Amino acid sequence: xxxxxxxxxxxxxxxxxxxxxxxxxxxxxxxxxxxxxxxxxxxxxxxxxxxxxxxxxxxxxxxxxxxxxxxxxxxxxxxxxxxxxxxxxxxxxxxxxxxxxxxxxxxxxxxxxxxxxxxxxxxxxxxxxxxxxxxxxxxxxxxxxxxxxxxxxxxxxxxxxxxxxxxxxxxxxxxxxxxxxxxxxxxxxxxxxxxxxxxxxxxxxxxxxxxxxxxxxxxxxxxxxxxxxxxxxxxxxxxxxxxxxxxxxxxxxxxxxxxxxxxxxxxxxxxxxxxxxxxxxxxxxxxxxxxxxxxxxxxxxxxxxxxxxxxxxxxxxxxxxxxxxxxxxxxxxxxxxxxxxxxxxxxxxxxxxx
Numbered sequence: 607x608x609x610x611x612x613x614x615x616x617x618x619x620x621x622x623x624x625x626x627x628x629x630x631x632x633x634x635x636x637x638x639x640x641x642x643x644x645x646x647x648x649x650x651x652x653x654x655x656x657x658x659x660x661x662x663x664x665x666x667x668x669x670x671x672x673x674x675x676x677x678x679x680x681x682x683x684x685x686x687x688x689x690x691x692x693x694x695x696x697x698x699x700x701x702x703x704x705x706x707x708x709x710x711x712x713x714x715x716x717x718x719x720x721x722x723x724x725x726x727x728x729x730x731x732x733x734x735x736x737x738x739x740x741x742x743x744x745x746x747x748x749x750x751x752x753x754x755x756x757x758x759x760x761x762x763x764x765x766x767x768x769x770x771x772x773x774x775x776x777x778x779x780x781x782x783x784x785x786x787x788x789x790x791x792x793x794x795x796x797x798x799x800x801x802x803x804x805x806x807x808x809x810x811x812x813x814x815x816x817x818x819x820x821x822x823x824x825x826x827x828x829x830x831x832x833x834x835x836x837x838x839x840x841x842x843x844x845x846x847x848x849x850x851x852x853x854x855x856x857x858x859x860x861x862x863x864x865x866x867x868x869x870x871x872x873x874x875x876x877x878x879x880x881x882x883x884x885x886x887x888x889x890x891x892x893x894x895x896x897x898x899x900x901x902x903x904x905x906x907x908x909x910x911x912x913x914x915x916x917x918x919x920x921x922x923x924x925x926x927x928x929x930x931x932x933x934x935x936x937x938x939x940x941x942x943x944x945x946x947x948x949x950x951x952x953x954x955x956x957x958x959x960x
Contacts, residue, residue: 608643608644608751608753609641609642609643609753609754610642610643610644610645610646610750610751610752610753610754610787611633611636611642611644611645611646611752611753611754611755611756612645612646612647612648612746612747612750612752612754612755613629613633613646613647613648613755613756613757614646614647614648614649614650614691614746615629615649615650615672616650616651616653616654617649617650617651617654617665617668617669617671617672618654618658618664618665618668618813618814619668619671619813619820620668620671620672620675620813620820620821620822621672621675621676621679621820621821622811622813622818622819622820622821623802623811623818623819623820623821623858623861623862623903624758624801624802624804624810624811624812624818625675625758625821626679626821627802627861628757628758628759628793628801628802629756629757629758630676630679630680630681632756632792632793633647633681633756634679634680634681636754636756636792637680637681637682637685637686640685642754644687644750644938645685645686645687646686646687646689646750646752646935647676647681647686647687647688647689648688648689648690648691648746648935649669649672649673649688649689649690649691649928650691650743650746651665651666651669651690651691651692652691652692652697652698652742653691653739653742653743654668655735656733656735656736656738656739656742657726657728657733657736659733659735669690669928670921670924670925671822673688673924673928674822674914674917674918674924675821675822676688677913677917677924678821678822678910678911678913678914678917679821679910679913680910680913683924683927683931687931687934687935688927688928688931689928689931689932689934689935690928690929690932691746693929693932693933693935693936694749694932694935694936694939695936696749696936696939696940696943697742697745697746697749697939699943700745700748700749700939700943700946701738701741701742701745703946703950704741704744704745704748704771704775705738705741707771707774707775707778708740708741708767708770708771708774710737712767712770713737713738713740713741714737716740716763716764716767717763718740718760718761718763718764719736719737719739719740719763722736723736723737725814726814739764740763740764740767740768741767741771743764743765743767743768744764744767744768744771747765747768747789748768748771748772748786748787748789748942749938749939749942749943750935750938750939750942751786751787751942752787752789753787753789753790754789754790754792755789755790755791755792756791756792756793757791757792757793758793758801759793759801760801760810761791762791762793765789765791768789769788769789772786772787772788772789775946775949779949779950779951781948781949782949783945783949785942785945785946785949786942786946802857802858802861803854803857804817804818804854805817805818805819805831805832805834805835805836805854806836806854807835807836807852807853807854808836819831819832819903821907821910821914822914823907824911825904828900828903828904828907829900832855832896832899832900832903833893833896833900835854835855835858835896835899836853836854837853837854837855837892837895837896838852838853838892841885841892844888844889844890844891845888845889846888847886847887847888848885848886848888848890848892849886850882850885850886855892855895855896855899856882856885856895858899858902858903859878859881859895859898859899859902860878862899862902862903862906863878863899863902864902865877867898867901867902867905868881870901870905871898871901871902872898872901881895881898
């Protein structure tokens with residue numbers, strides 16, 4: 607069986623550190639390992655419109671920004687097919703057929719959808735497209751024969767919907783030959799990083815919450831954001847014992863700090879555990895820890911910024927890559943769609959006399 611990877615993001619804004627820790631980091635690892643036959647990363651503009659129908663320009667303009675974020679972070683477009691969802695029309699047809707295999711009550715029980723409905727205030731005016739989001743996402747996964755999907759922890763309920771549709775399709779139509787592949791989700795091994803908290807310490811890092819550090823942020827912006835980050839409300843004086851759990855600054859250090867950072871930026875400590883121990887017993891101020899985090903993030907973001915500068919010099923080339931990749935993705939999806947319609951008995955071209 608072929609090893610096919612698919613993942614993606616909604617183009618509603620630039621990608622942030624939460625995206626990197628939650629899925630981008632794993633995507634880059636899989637790319638560099640090279641253990642795949644095909645690798646797709648989808649810019650999910652159709653899904654972005656489910657709650658941005660009146661802000662089409664926002665979605666459209668962010669397609670190129672997300673593509674640049676991918677390449678800047680380390681995704682190699684010569685190895686990975688980065689494509690635009692709406693340019694693969696077959697995906698809409700897959701969604702239409704899959705909708706008949708899912709009940710409304712099942713979609714309403716999806717915990718990710720329930721949470722996002724509440725966040726967006728959709729309780730009394732819920733767009734049909736939004737609650738149908740899990741079916742659309744299942745179409746994206748199943749249409750390409752995906753075997754592996756690196757996702758953030760909050761996307762696991764969506765992924766489970768794809769697996770349910772896989773079983774429902776087989777039970778309903780009992781195809782003579784396998785049409786779809788049962789996919790497997792991959793999330794960060796560290797549960798704390800599956801949903802990197804926002805700078806406010808209250809929510810996950812989110813574009814809509816305004817509590818994010820973006821991959822495109824410049825040095826001054828990163829510095830300003832980190833200095834305002836939530837730490838420990840009870841750690842008022844330097845001498846006060848500090849709490850690590852729930853402290854955003856230490857969570858980010860867990861995610862991005864390497865041992866060499868101490869030798870370079872904070873030589874009085876050998877490793878992160880020593881820093882945590884000092885903070886816990888008291889005598890270490892938040893400002894010192896935040897300045898260390900700034901240096902750590904600057905070290906992480908430096909190569910990303912360098913790749914971004916090169917991307918900005920070749921915008922037309924990136925657009926052409928997206929258009930060509932979308933054409934190729936459409937051909938792959940069309941081939942599986944024909945198999946699906948054969949299994950369902952609705953491939954009416956087969957009615958023609960031979």
